[in-house]
Amino acid sequence: MDKRIGFIGAGQMAEALARAFIAQGVCRADQIFATDVVGERKEVFRSFNTKPVDSNAEVVKSADVIFIAVKPQYVSVVLREVRPHLEDRHTVVSIAAGDAAGDGVRLVRVMPNTPCLVGETAAAMCLGGKADDSDADLVRRLFEAVGKIYRVDEKLLSAVTGLSGSGPAYVFVMIEALADGGVRAGLPRDIAQQLAAQTVLGSAKMVLETGKHPGALKDMVTSPAGTTIAGVHELEKAGVRAAFINAVYSATQRADELAKLGA
Ligand SMILES: NC(=O)C1=CN([C@@H]2O[C@H](COP(=O)(O)OP(=O)(O)OC[C@H]3O[C@@H](n4cnc5c(N)ncnc54)[C@H](OP(=O)(O)O)[C@@H]3O)[C@@H](O)[C@H]2O)C=CC1
Numbered sequence: 328m329d330k331r332i333g334f335i336g337a338g339q340m341a342e343a344l345a346r347a348f349i350a351q352g353v354c355r356a357d358q359i360f361a362t363d364v365v366g367e368r369k370e371v372f373r374s375f376n377t378k379p380v381d382s383n384a385e386v387v388k389s390a391d392v393i394f395i396a397v398k399p400q401y402v403s404v405v406l407r408e409v410r411p412h413l414e415d416r417h418t419v420v421s422i423a424a425g426d427a428a429g430d431g432v433r434l435v436r437v438m439p440n441t442p443c444l445v446g447e448t449a450a451a452m453c454l455g456g457k458a459d460d461s462d463a464d465l466v467r468r469l470f471e472a473v474g475k476i477y478r479v480d481e482k483l484l485s486a487v488t489g490l491s492g493s494g495p496a497y498v499f500v501m502i503e504a505l506a507d508g509g510v511r512a513g514l515p516r517d518i519a520q521q522l523a524a525q526t527v528l529g530s531a532k533m534v535l536e537t538g539k540h541p542g543a544l545k546d547m548v549t550s551p552a553g554t555t556i557a558g559v560h561e562l563e564k565a566g567v568r569a570a571f572i573n574a575v576y577s578a579t580q581r582a583d584e585l586a587k588l589g590a
């Protein structure tokens with residue numbers, strides 16, 4: 328792709344996306360420009376050969392696609408600051424877990440997640456401001472290079488944040504805990520962690536590739552009076568389903584709160 332990509336805010340998610348775009352051949356490192364109020368973050372970006380610049384305005388001048396990757400409460404400040412420098416050639420992508428009033432700006436809101444680093448992001452987007460289908464196509468091409476992207480109504484973006492934006496953290500907690508269980512049962516830590524992660528990967532692939540209901544796939548594993556139902560019974564006693572539902576719902580509510588802070 329011949330687009331130059333800019334990041335305002337060079338934190339964790341910006342770094343994950345920048346590294347992913349380079350790894351997947353979306354652009355070269357020297358086509359990525361980034362700035363941050365924290366000097367160390369610019370040095371991190373310099374370390375993988377992207378171009379740190381000194382101001383948000385300079386990012387806008389240097390790039391065609393501008394990612395706003397600051398915390399939600401700073402998005403409106405950043406947009407106000409860069410708006411005078413924006414031209415019609417610019418597509419602005421806000422990845423913040425919060426609203427961005429994009430009047431007069433080609434603004435696309437995207438909620439990505441960190442597995443973009445391995446080409447497996449689960450992202451969703453909606454159009455704001457004066458963004459049109461050409462902006463949607465551009466953003467779709469960027470994100471399809473690093474995983475999957477779905478279009479949703481703007482009012483659902485907080486729910487996306489609660490599920491897939493924050494979701495990698497829930498899965499990492501789960502993998503760590505499964506590995507702990509293996510260690511508790513006598514497995515060496517490294518093997519336990521590999522087995523736990525590969526089990527999550529394989530199970531996710533089965534859901535996506537067979538299209539079967541996860542309950543039906545669970546039933547395939549669960550022999551009568553066997554080991555699995557003993558384990559599943561423990562999960563149900565601990566309220567694991569409610570815990571996951573509550574985690575997604577609580578994170579969604581927090582995304583709504585953060586959206587109000589940024590407005
Ligand atoms: N981390 C994740 O997995 C995901 C994050 N997001 C969203 O991405 C955004 C960034 O998150 P994350 O990368 O985790 O956060 P980070 O805190 O790691 O990165 C944000 C960076 O932007 C800097 N910053 C703040 N204000 C400005 C400014 N005016 N100009 C330039 N830089 C600025 C911050 O500095 P300082 O710390 O001093 O404020 C910080 O270094 C958030 O809105 C979040 O909702 C979305 C999906 C997933």
Ligand SMILES: O=C(O)[C@@H]1CCC=N1
Nearest residue numbers: 423424488492493494
């Ligand atoms: O924790 C957060 O607020 C951000 C948004 C989604 C993932 N990380």
